[in-house]
Amino acid sequence: MALIVQKYGGTSVGTTERIKNVARRVARFHAQGHQLVVVVSAMAGETNRLIALAREIQAHPDPRELDVMVSTGEQVTIALLSMALMDLGLKARSYTGAQVRILTDSAFTKARILRIDEEKIRRDLEGGAVVVVAGFQGVDEEGNITTLGRGGSDTTAVALAAALKADECQIYTDVDGVYTTDPRIVPEARRLKCITFEEMLEMASLGSKVLQIRSVEFAGKYKVRLRVLSSFEEDGEGTLITFEEDEKMEQAIISGIAFNRDEAKITVLNVPDRPGIAYQILGPIADANIDVDMIVQNVGHDGMTDLSFTVHRNEYHKAMKILQEQVAPHIGAAGVTGDDKIAKVSVVGVGMRSHVGIASKMFRTLAEEGINIQMISTSEIKISVVVEDKYMELAVRALHKAFDLDQPRQVV
Amino acid sequence: MALIVQKYGGTSVGTTERIKNVARRVARFHAQGHQLVVVVSAMAGETNRLIALAREIQAHPDPRELDVMVSTGEQVTIALLSMALMDLGLKARSYTGAQVRILTDSAFTKARILRIDEEKIRRDLEGGAVVVVAGFQGVDEEGNITTLGRGGSDTTAVALAAALKADECQIYTDVDGVYTTDPRIVPEARRLKCITFEEMLEMASLGSKVLQIRSVEFAGKYKVRLRVLSSFEEDGEGTLITFEEDEKMEQAIISGIAFNRDEAKITVLNVPDRPGIAYQILGPIADANIDVDMIVQNVGHDGMTDLSFTVHRNEYHKAMKILQEQVAPHIGAAGVTGDDKIAKVSVVGVGMRSHVGIASKMFRTLAEEGINIQMISTSEIKISVVVEDKYMELAVRALHKAFDLDQPRQVV
The missing domain is CATH 3.30.2130.10 (VC0802-like)
Structure with a gap:
């Protein structure tokens, strides 16, 4: 039995049908006896829709209020995924960043995680529930809602994996792993079974945008075993990002x-x-x-x-x-x-x-x-x-x- | 100078243009020297959209998760209205039900308000800010998000007015007051300048659905001076609901x-x-x-x-x-x-x-x-x-x- 943190991006939860697919995948892992914490992004397009709405009001939206607004995107997804898991007969419970208490600094729209209170999650996991957490968001000391900036859901997943000392952090995305180069330019490009953190950092900063660079740094710092997989493939093993x-x-x-x-x-x-x-x-x-x-x-x-x-x-x-x-x-x-x-x-x-x-x-x-x-x-x-x-x-x-x-x- | 709680329903904040209108009205009251707390509903149609989305997943959505989801509707509106107020040069600050701490019982989808912590709001008002609060929602002792059920934004406004000992609670809606009967049936129906709480209760329960009945009971109990007005009229005085x-x-x-x-x-x-x-x-x-x-x-x-x-x-x-x-x-x-x-x-x-x-x-x-x-x-x-x-x-x-x-x- 392992404790696994999984993260699904906006495309993977882009429709209710896809959310049901994610639930089925989570249920398969659960049936194997694993404990699961699932981090989700907003449904694809939702964050941009909210930002556009804000811009109809203010050309440069107030950062605090923008975070209040944009954080609703993931809040909807955690509820939908929890419902989908219950519909499959599993116990499930959702948490916003503030509810977990993912404590961040107060740099609205680009906050950094300071600490995670993991007790509630542990208690739920021990009670047999799948815990579903909103990615990309947290709360500051004052109780203000913050967001980690674009791509921050990866960071949430890695930080949770570090706090919970998870056995593996799996990042599900619309690609099935890290490639030797962009397959659109080189059709012969191959998926790497593994890559070191340092290589991954060089690849990411140089334009292979599979994982957000901050999450990779975070994973390296806290020695989180990170794996990139496709949410549209049944049995891919993805790419493991590891320590040489x-x-x-x-x-x-x-x-x-x-x-x-x-x-x-x-x-x-x-x-x-x-x-x-x-x-x-x-x-x-x-x-x-x-x-x-x-x-x-x-x-x-x-x-x-x-x-x-x-x-x-x-x-x-x-x-x-x-x-x-x-x-x-x-x-x-x-x-x-x-x-x-x-x-x-x-x-x-x-x-x-x-x-x-x-x-x-x-x-x-x-x-x-x-x-x-x-x-x-x-x-x-x-x-x-x-x-x-x-x-x-x-x-x-x-x-x-x-x-x-x-x-x-x-x-x- | 008075402390006024205003509440704007879903139609009044149904588009960004209408939200800007609400901001202009709030700004006029603020310019007169009043302190303002503004309670808003979700943009018209949003709550139904969210419920429909939940039903695509679960025929009978889990109540706890439904509240997590549906509460995002008001959360978006508070951010938008705060931005619109700032755009007019006012200080403004939004609060979700959990952030205010509107403490409720744990009856998801139909929770009742137990207590309101009003210190943060008072501090902001004294600092010259307009405080914008999400209607219809609260949080239970465990930190779970709750909603008060349909029409609950009126109740939020009245409860805040009671907690803050506000001078008046103004409910803005798409009608300009309480009428002697439905003008669609009797074209000669007249708007009442005032009506007692007891009459209002009888009128409301009998089908004149201007105000949610629970909010009227609440106002009567805590002696909140309540006024119903149209958000589409510039200078209406609406109907005052008062104590005989x-x-x-x-x-x-x-x-x-x-x-x-x-x-x-x-x-x-x-x-x-x-x-x-x-x-x-x-x-x-x-x-x-x-x-x-x-x-x-x-x-x-x-x-x-x-x-x-x-x-x-x-x-x-x-x-x-x-x-x-x-x-x-x-x-x-x-x-x-x-x-x-x-x-x-x-x-x-x-x-x-x-x-x-x-x-x-x-x-x-x-x-x-x-x-x-x-x-x-x-x-x-x-x-x-x-x-x-x-x-x-x-x-x-x-x-x-x-x-x-x-x-x-x-x-x-």
């Missing part, structure tokens, strides 16, 4: 190819190569609340160097303006150039730590396809390059093949 | 003509005229959860009597069956007859206490129209008759005219 150190499992060199074309690159030319120069350039960017992703500075020559970095494409013009008007004249740079027609492509895998030659294989593969590399940045478990955006799909396909990701994963 | 004893005001003999055709009459013929016989007949009816309205038993003769009563038309067949199969043979009655083609018409007014001749005037009026009276029942402030249902409109019109209700009300 803890579990013996197949381990390949490269786990996947991530990519995005949401960024723009900016280069400040010929700046004096002296201490503090990076701060003088990037400080004003941070002050303007612009997130910077890759940063590359090469060794200088003749006391001068170039500094390049990438920002979100939406903030490209704002960043360029700051640099041209405030920064470049001040530090005596020769100029500022930029390009928003770029894409970032990364190979990700914990295996590369102990393997040489990954970078050279990546660069050779791109060269063979005639793709010029504009920027390079590396971490322990990934290598990212910036290329002209029209080459993105070609680069992803070539790398996917070069690293044999279309073949069953090889143990190192 | 407390306030000097115009007082006519008859305040209105009430009616309904929801009932059926049943007569048990020739029963032994001995103690306990009424209980033997009506006990099994009550045991079957059938509500009885009028009960008439005339003096007996030759040791025998007839007993007649009315029940809701929907329960007519059930009641007849019980009487024919269980009761009549047992007590030795000659038979059971019934008729579901009847209507009840009543004249209501506190003035009749001190006036003779009201009954005879009523009966003469009906006789002049050739309407036969089948049953008569009286109380301190009303006289009700049962007539064939096809005569109902004619009886209402004739009585309305006979008692000069189309003329401005005369002070006694």
Whole structure:
């Protein structure tokens, strides 16, 4: 007998028929003797409907009141799923975030979980009931309703799994697991049976949007065994996200190819190569609340160097303006150039730590396809390059093949 | 400066445009220096939409879960109205029933209010904010969400007015007050400037469904000054529902003509005229959860009597069956007859206490129209008759005219 936390997203509970399907799946696990806590999102489309309604009243809805409103989406789903479970003869009980008491800070629309009172849930589980909890929401010290922001239901599930020391946290979604890359670009992309938390973080932040990144960080921090599965498949085993150190499992060199074309690159030319120069350039960017992703500075020559970095494409013009008007004249740079027609492509895998030659294989593969590399940045478990955006799909396909990701994963 | 509790029903907040109108009205009162607590219902149609959704899952939805679901209707409205008030530059703050802490018993879908914690509301009012409270809902000792049943938002408003010792409780609805009778039947029907609680109870229970009857009882018990107004009129003064004893005001003999055709009459013929016989007949009816309205038993003769009563038309067949199969043979009655083609018409007014001749005037009026009276029942402030249902409109019109209700009300 295990204690399992399951989470079903908006698409999985999008209609009453689908809610009944979720109930049947939960009932199968229950019949196997497991204790179940089920976290649900709002029915697909409901959150957007509520936000649109709020915007009919206020162009920028008051955050506290928006949370009061938007939290009703999950509240409806928990009641419907509990009813569906009872209709199958199970005992079930719903809880809103406030009722569980998922205590958060007071940052409306993007609150963070501080603590979970799990006694009521434990008591219900011991009484044989399935506990159904509203995802995405909590309550602050003052009793105000808060929400965790988009995708927060994953975080709710992981946090509950951590608080209850659950054996596994299963995230049901409309994909059946984590893939080596996006199957829409590479039809040969394969589902990974397992992936480490670190790899998952790199994959998620790079655009494979299967799980909300905060929930993955949370799971890693509290050592929650996390599994991504499809709610539309009967017997899939999904992808297990796990700790390299803890579990013996197949381990390949490269786990996947991530990519995005949401960024723009900016280069400040010929700046004096002296201490503090990076701060003088990037400080004003941070002050303007612009997130910077890759940063590359090469060794200088003749006391001068170039500094390049990438920002979100939406903030490209704002960043360029700051640099041209405030920064470049001040530090005596020769100029500022930029390009928003770029894409970032990364190979990700914990295996590369102990393997040489990954970078050279990546660069050779791109060269063979005639793709010029504009920027390079590396971490322990990934290598990212910036290329002209029209080459993105070609680069992803070539790398996917070069690293044999279309073949069953090889143990190192 | 007064403390005013206002309540707006589902039609008054049925669209975002109407919610903005409500906000403008609240803002006008606020600008006059009043403190305001605003109770709102779910947007028109929303509660029915939620119930229909629940029924797609469970034919008879679990009451606890139904309350979790249905209570979201008002939760959306409080957020929207608070936003609309802020958009007009006011301070505003919403509360669900649980957040106020409107403590109720645990009778899901028909809970009763036990206590209201009014400190938070007082603090907000003193801080200059308009407080917006979800009607129709509360929370039990265990923290479960409860609802007060249909129309419960009126009760929430009155209970809040009582707890806060408000100067007035204003119920905004889609009619502009209480009328002498239904204007759809008698075009000359007039709006009453005031009516006593007792009259209002008789009018409400007899079919003038302006206010939920429980809220009127509640207002009477806690001496809450209650006013019914139209949310679609700019400057109406509505109808004040007040205490005869407390306030000097115009007082006519008859305040209105009430009616309904929801009932059926049943007569048990020739029963032994001995103690306990009424209980033997009506006990099994009550045991079957059938509500009885009028009960008439005339003096007996030759040791025998007839007993007649009315029940809701929907329960007519059930009641007849019980009487024919269980009761009549047992007590030795000659038979059971019934008729579901009847209507009840009543004249209501506190003035009749001190006036003779009201009954005879009523009966003469009906006789002049050739309407036969089948049953008569009286109380301190009303006289009700049962007539064939096809005569109902004619009886209402004739009585309305006979008692000069189309003329401005005369002070006694």
